[in-house]
Amino acid sequence: MQNASILISGASIAGPALAYWLRRYGFSPTVVERAPAPRPGGYKVDLRGVAVDVIDRMGIGTQVRDRNTDVRGGTWLTGAGKAVATLGPDVIGFRDPGDLEILRGDLAEILYRATSGEVEYLFGDAITAIIQDVKGVRVTFEHAPPRTFDLVVGADGLHSGVRALSFGPESQFARQLGLSVAVFSVPNHLGLDRWEMVCTTAGRIANLYGLRPSADATAQFFFATPQRRPDRHDLRAQHRAVAEAFAGHGWEVPRLLAAMPTASDLYFDPLAQIRMPGWSNGRIALLGDAAYCPSPASGQGTSLAVVGAYVLAGELAAAHGDHRTAFPRFEQEMRPFVERNQELGRDAVKQMVPATRLRAWAQLAMMRMMPYMPGKARVIEKIMKPIREAANAITLKTYSTAPPLRPEEHSSA
Numbered sequence: 001m002q003n004a005s006i007l008i009s010g011a012s013i014a015g016p017a018l019a020y021w022l023r024r025y026g027f028s029p030t031v032v033e034r035a036p037a038p039r040p041g042g043y044k045v046d047l048r049g050v051a052v053d054v055i056d057r058m059g060i061g062t063q064v065r066d067r068n069t070d071v072r073g074g075t076w077l078t079g080a081g082k083a084v085a086t087l088g089p090d091v092i093g094f095r096d097p098g099d100l101e102i103l104r105g106d107l108a109e110i111l112y113r114a115t116s117g118e119v120e121y122l123f124g125d126a127i128t129a130i131i132q133d134v135k136g137v138r139v140t141f142e143h144a145p146p147r148t149f150d151l152v153v154g155a156d157g158l159h160s161g162v163r164a165l166s167f168g169p170e171s172q173f174a175r176q177l178g179l180s181v182a183v184f185s186v187p188n189h190l191g192l193d194r195w196e197m198v199c200t201t202a203g204r205i206a207n208l209y210g211l212r213p214s215a216d217a218t219a220q221f222f223f224a225t226p227q228r229r230p231d232r233h234d235l236r237a238q239h240r241a242v243a244e245a246f247a248g249h250g251w252e253v254p255r256l257l258a259a260m261p262t263a264s265d266l267y268f269d270p271l272a273q274i275r276m277p278g279w280s281n282g283r284i285a286l287l288g289d290a291a292y293c294p295s296p297a298s299g300q301g302t303s304l305a306v307v308g309a310y311v312l313a314g315e316l317a318a319a320h321g322d323h324r325t326a327f328p329r330f331e332q333e334m335r336p337f338v339e340r341n342q343e344l345g346r347d348a349v350k351q352m353v354p355a356t357r358l359r360a361w362a363q364l365a366m367m368r369m370m371p372y373m374p375g376k377a378r379v380i381e382k383i384m385k386p387i388r389e390a391a392n393a394i395t396l397k398t399y400s401t402a403p404p405l406r407p408e409e410h411s412s413a
């Protein structure tokens with residue numbers, strides 16, 4: 001049934017990307033998003049390897065490249081704030097030529113604009129109950145009247161509501177990685193212009209980047225998850241946890257911590273992966289972080305969301321909307337790719353924050369030598385190889401020759 005009605009929960013990356021492809025293949029997607037509008041700004045995310053091909057096949061490659069962060073490099077600092085090395089984008093971002101970096105909110109906005117007018121969006125709402133039978137899925141919402149859809153897809157992130165309603169509690173599937181992250185906007189008082197500052201000490205990293213001197217900068221803190229994890233909805237407890245983890249830290253950290261309580265966009269979460277035995281249950285499927293979050297440490301969550309959307313929509317189109325064929329095929333195509341990238345995330349988290357003072361010292365020494373190191377290219381290649389392999393660990397099928405949704409950008413799919 002090619003014109004099946006498909007409800008997607010979540011309008012960040014996976015949701016609108018799936019809606020795009022479904023609409024292009026003739027399905028009728030509706031997207032419900034808890035936030036009142038597409039959420040702007042946020043932190044930097046990557047598009048690498050095959051994900052860049054998908055973006056180009058969607059015909060939005062030019063728009064994404066126009067908003068590329070173009071980070072020029074960064075400064076590595078001791079805990080006291082002494083600069084030890086100035087590094088180029090090759091070391092700061094570990095990206096191959098052609099890989100892209102963009103603010104999550106910018107990518108979400110591009111995806112939203114590529115689908116608005118073609119796809120029904122319900123902002124400021126959320127699913128409260130899902131009941132499926134052989135004919136369809138009955139969904140009730142916080143605000144909108146109940147409706148029946150042919151299929152439902154949860155693209156609602158690490159703490160997916162669809163997963164909780166249809167697959168079981170998050171604790172069954174979330175694997176904690178031992179670190180937490182706090183990210184928020186701060187005034188760009190250092191005037192950072194496409195520049196990143198990285199300040200590591202044992203057990204914690206404080207990072208500050210700015211893309212334009214005239215715009216806010218982003219402060220990002222990684223640290224060992226406290227014994228008593230603050231509640232996800234308790235902002236004050238989150239502020240306390242970050243302040244305690246960075247107590248006594250030098251450099252700009254006290255100033256950044258002082259700005260945290262007034263930031264309107266604090267994101268705080270322990271780093272976790274979602275590992276599930278299956279991503280579908282009858283007429284309900286999961287996609288992106290909801291199904292297989294690899295954690296921010298992998299730098300691959302956005303790429304997995306975009307590629308997963310392409311594959312899920314493509315398999316539904318190939319099966320003429322028959323979810324009994326399409327959902328298992330989606331999983332068969334994606335699982336090896338996902339597992340490779342989740343492995344990358346687990347390895348990266350071990351290297352990200354030096355656990356001891358000795359390791360922190362060794363990392364600083366390495367960064368200090370890096371610009372002058374005779375074998376620098378070899379060291380970078382050793383780091384890049386597994387990232388590149390994971391980012392390309394799937395061969396994209398061509399599912400259909402349906403024309404792009406927006407005629408203004410040419411697409412090659």
Ligand SMILES: Cc1cc2nc3c(=O)[nH]c(=O)nc-3n(C[C@H](O)[C@H](O)[C@H](O)COP(=O)(O)OP(=O)(O)OC[C@H]3O[C@@H](n4cnc5c(N)ncnc54)[C@H](O)[C@@H]3O)c2cc1C
Pocket residue numbers: 009010011012013014015032033034035039043044045046047104125126127155156157158159160161162181183267287288289290295296298299300301302303305
């Ligand atoms: C600090 C940080 C740094 C990161 N760095 C990188 C990086 O460098 N590179 C990279 O590739 N990735 C990075 N990521 C990961 C990346 O942001 C995610 O993997 C990606 O956004 C996943 O997209 P998604 O659409 O699956 O989920 P999300 O982006 O989490 O979107 C889920 C959407 O669902 C909505 N929602 C949630 N619950 C409900 C509900 N009940 N009803 C309706 N809507 C709901 C949310 O509001 C949100 O809009 C980072 C993440 C964080 C937190």
